[in-house]
Amino acid sequence: MKIHASGEDYLEAVLILQKKQSMVRSIDLARHMGFSKPSISHAVGVLRDGGFLTMDEDGFLHLTDIGREVAEKIYERHQFFTEQLVAAGVDRETAEQDACRIEHVISDTSFQKLKEKMRGTD
Numbered sequence: 001m002k003i004h005a006s007g008e009d010y011l012e013a014v015l016i017l018q019k020k021q022s023m024v025r026s027i028d029l030a031r032h033m034g035f036s037k038p039s040i041s042h043a044v045g046v047l048r049d050g051g052f053l054t055m056d057e058d059g060f061l062h063l064t065d066i067g068r069e070v071a072e073k074i075y076e077r078h079q080f081f082t083e084q085l086v087a088a089g090v091d092r093e094t095a096e097q098d099a100c101r102i103e104h105v106i107s108d109t110s111f112q113k114l115k116e117k118m119r120g121t122d
């Protein structure tokens with residue numbers, strides 16, 4: 001199943017929240033992302049149906065292997081671009097917003113080449 005940028009954002013948010021607090025419910029996701037509970041419920045349903053996450057009987061969200069893979073890829077890109085933009089002199093808030101857009105559109109090949117270039121391993 002192809003996942004859209006918004007779905008990647010939800011998965012990334014679940015990953016971030018899991019790193020902070022271990023167990024994540026939809027309400028935690030709604031607060032973190034600033035979206036309504038119905039919007040979160042819809043997105044969680046789509047991601048669950050797509051095999052990217054599960055919800056246990058207590059309402060806690062869990063990333064599947066593929067969901068975790070997508071979330072970690074997006075999170076890595078987000079951190080990389082945020083730090084590169086901040087290092088270039090962009091204020092952190094703008095860098096975060098721009099990184100969020102860039103992380104979804106750059107190809108895997110281009111991202112790998114940029115990482116190699118920045119680390120001097122090209």
